[in-house]
Amino acid sequence: MKILVTVKRVTDYERKVKISPDGLSLVTEGMNFVPNPFDEIAVEEALRLQKAHGGEVVVISIGHKDASKEIRQALAMGADRGIHVIAEELDPDAVARLLMKIVEEEKPELVIMGKQATDDDANQAGQLLAGYLGWPQATFASKVEGLDSEAEKAQTPGVVIAGGEATVIREIDGGLETLKLKLPAIVTTDLRLNHPRFASLPGIMKAKKKPIKEVPVASFGVDITPKVRNVKYAEPPARKAGVKVADVAELVNKLKTEAKVI
Amino acid sequence: MSNVLVVAEVFEGALKKATLTAVTFARDAAQRTGGQVHAVVIGQNVGAAAEELAGYVAAVHVADQAALAQPTAEAYAKVIAAAAKACSAAVVTAAATAQGKDVLPRTAALLGAGMASDVLGFAGPEGFQLRRPIQAGNVIATVEVTTAVKVVSTRPTEFEAAKATGSKGTVAPLAVDVGAVGTSYVKFAKVTSERPELTDARVVVSGGRGLKEAVNFGKLIEPLADKLKAAIGASRAVVDAGWVPNDMQVGQTGKVVAPDLYIAVGISGAIQHVAGMKGSKTIVAINKDAEAPIFQVADYGLVADLFKVVPELTEKL
Numbered sequence: 055m056k057i058l059v060t061v062k063r064v065t066d067y068e069r070k071v072k073i074s075p076d077g078l079s080l081v082t083e084g085m086n087f088v089p090n091p092f093d094e095i096a097v098e099e100a101l102r103l104q105k106a107h108g109g110e111v112v113v114i115s116i117g118h119k120d121a122s123k124e125i126r127q128a129l130a131m132g133a134d135r136g137i138h139v140i141a142e143e144l145d146p147d148a149v150a151r152l153l154m155k156i157v158e159e160e161k162p163e164l165v166i167m168g169k170q171a172t173d174d175d176a177n178q179a180g181q182l183l184a185g186y187l188g189w190p191q192a193t194f195a196s197k198v199e200g201l202d203s204e205a206e207k208a209q210t211p212g213v214v215i216a217g218g219e220a221t222v223i224r225e226i227d228g229g230l231e232t233l234k235l236k237l238p239a240i241v242t243t244d245l246r247l248n249h250p251r252f253a254s255l256p257g258i259m260k261a262k263k264k265p266i267k268e269v270p271v272a273s274f275g276v277d278i279t280p281k282v283r284n285v286k287y288a289e290p291p292a293r294k295a296g297v298k299v300a301d302v303a304e305l306v307n308k309l310k311t312e313a314k315v316i
Numbered sequence: 317m318s319n320v321l322v323v324a325e326v327f328e329g330a331l332k333k334a335t336l337t338a339v340t341f342a343r344d345a346a347q348r349t350g351g352q353v354h355a356v357v358i359g360q361n362v363g364a365a366a367e368e369l370a371g372y373v374a375a376v377h378v379a380d381q382a383a384l385a386q387p388t389a390e391a392y393a394k395v396i397a398a399a400a401k402a403c404s405a406a407v408v409t410a411a412a413t414a415q416g417k418d419v420l421p422r423t424a425a426l427l428g429a430g431m432a433s434d435v436l437g438f439a440g441p442e443g444f445q446l447r448r449p450i451q452a453g454n455v456i457a458t459v460e461v462t463t464a465v466k467v468v469s470t471r472p473t474e475f476e477a478a479k480a481t482g483s484k485g486t487v488a489p490l491a492v493d494v495g496a497v498g499t500s501y502v503k504f505a506k507v508t509s510e511r512p513e514l515t516d517a518r519v520v521v522s523g524g525r526g527l528k529e530a531v532n533f534g535k536l537i538e539p540l541a542d543k544l545k546a547a548i549g550a551s552r553a554v555v556d557a558g559w560v561p562n563d564m565q566v567g568q569t570g571k572v573v574a575p576d577l578y579i580a581v582g583i584s585g586a587i588q589h590v591a592g593m594k595g596s597k598t599i600v601a602i603n604k605d606a607e608a609p610i611f612q613v614a615d616y617g618l619v620a621d622l623f624k625v626v627p628e629l630t631e632k633l
Contacts, residue, residue: 065451067451067452067587067588068586068587070451070454070587071451071454071455073455080451080455145430146421146431147424147425147430147431150425170569172451172452172569173450173451174450175433175434175449175450175451175452175568176431176433177417177421177433177434178421178424178431178433179421180421181389181418181419181420181421181422181425182421182422182424182425183425184389184390184422184425185393185421185422185423185424185425185426186425189498190390190497190498190499191389191390191418191422191499192499193389193417193418194414194417194418196562198505200558201556201558202557202558203558221502224414225414225562225563226414226415226418227413227414227415227515228327228506228507228513228563229504229505229506229507229563230504230505230507231501231503231504231505232501232502232503232504232505233388233499233500233501233502234499234500234501234502235498235499235500236498236499239498245552245556245562245565245569245570246555246556246562279462280430280462281429281430281431281461281462281463282430282431282432282459282460282461282462283459283460283462284457284458284459285439285445285457285458285459285460286457286458287455287456287457287458288455288456288458289454289455289456290449290453290454290455290456290594293594293599293612293613293615294615295612296599296611296613296614296615296616296617297615297616297617298606298611298616298617298618298619299616299617299618301618301620301625302618302625302628302629302632303632305600305616305618305629306629306632306633308616309577309598309600309616313577313597313598313615313616315519315576315577315597315598316519316544316577316633
């Protein structure tokens with residue numbers, strides 16, 4: 055089966071991004087960039103499904119020209135080829151409509167995407183794409199077995215493909231839901247679906263020869279005018295500095311008499 | 317075209333509290349658009365939930381049919397889009413719960429609308445600029461949805477639950493043919509617990525790596541939570557380690573909580589965790605490392621060996 059996976063280049067989520075003094079932009083200079091962690095889980099899941107069912111894994115990134123690094127990383131993990139749509143930062147809707155064009159051309163049976171990118175935290179692109187294509191969707195794919203289970207160690211896919219359908223376990227409020235999707239379909243990944251593999255040295259060497267098709271965003275004829283514009287940025291309100299208490303007795307006293315929460 | 321449509325969430329026949337937080341946002345939005353608050357209730361045998369919600373909004377549109385018994389985004393998005401058109405909605409909104417996050421963007425695609433996710437509130441007293449967290453909650457962006465119809469998911473912990481209006485809105489069936497769908501529902505495995513739900517609890521006790529072993533969750537965190545009738549949360553590190561189930565993770569990528577009292581035990585306070593709990597009214601941190609970032613957000617910090625002080629705290633409460 056052919057699987058498309060998306061990989062977004064994001065600012066390192068372990069570091070705090072700075073806001074420009076005028077509040078009109080984020081300072082990304084000097085920031086470290088990484089593949090969106092949810093997308094690495096998507097790549098891993100695609101590779102496990104490929105191992106089980108054969109076929110091809112195609113990695114797509116829409117974004118900055120330097121995102122070829124993130125595509126190359128997915129190729130080093132084992133994906134077959136890349137498509138890089140070179141564009142400035144776009145809103146999720148534009149991304150979804152560009153992906154729709156690629157899907158129409160590539161005709162995959164499954165698209166796997168991270169549930170959200172850790173920079174804009176929108177959690178929209180997969181659902182938007184499914185809506186535009188009219189395909190079934192399963193967001194927040196997870197699995198019953200933990201990440202320390204034997205199934206995970208054996209790199210068993212969490213998504214089960216059989217008889218033209220994908221069975222997906224979703225992590226939702228209050229429990230786990232299981233859905234069956236008629237293929238072609240869209241799946242978005244949550245954290246506990248798998249542990250992404252590291253690229254091996256031979257994998258990295260092989261990836262250098264794997265093709266990445268670069269496509270300028272303009273060639274799609276898609277209107278990328280944002281439907282949602284970021285107008286300005288601010289720090290979240292800081293919590294007022296707290297106090298250190300000496301012992302449990304003082305803590306209990308403060309909670310009772312000062313905070314009045316117990 | 318100025319009405320505001322709230323997408324209700326119904327679980328086992330009952331209206332979810334998060335829906336009433338979305339109504340609060342919707343009332344504010346309706347003042348700005350000059351329209352009324354409508355709601356759509358979707359499912360099978362959801363009449364009681366629809367009647368209840370009518371006490372909060374001007375009109376309730378009910379899509380009650382067997383094909384909608386389970387909340388699959390594919391079917392529900394079609395219904396919401398149809399309801400939005402039927403009531404000339406300028407704004408379509410829902411709480412950013414798992415269901416809201418799943419179905420609203422798909423609805424936005426069907427409506428050709430732009431969507432703002434996980435909104436905290438309006439940016440000012442007038443206009444329609446919205447505030448939402450990005451970058452794991454380290455930055456608050458002010459955003460503008462430029463399409464005529466705007467889709468907004470709202471973070472439930474940021475809004476009070478709406479009070480009933482005192483009058484009763486209209487309740488009318490909404491006929492929608494959802495047609496063929498490729499999604500079929502298999503099952504739901506509910507996580508059962510005697511404790512309050514994490515996102516609803518008045519008190520949350522969370523444990524982290526400092527507990528050293530899974531078994532200490534049971535020995536230290538559970539008795540403290542029992543005493544406080546609290547829900548139990550966890551840091552991502554211990555969830556990843558398999559000490560506790562996934563759904564206990566508090567953080568930007570897990571559950572966002574805002575209880576009256578949040579007690580962080582042996583949690584260092586990674587950016588991602590703090591983003592999920594800093595809306596709490598009072599935060600207590602217990603950690604033996606005085607430099608742990610969790611103390612920067614804690615109202616009361618106790619630098620101590622948690623193995624000694626947590627049992628003591630449980631006893632003294």
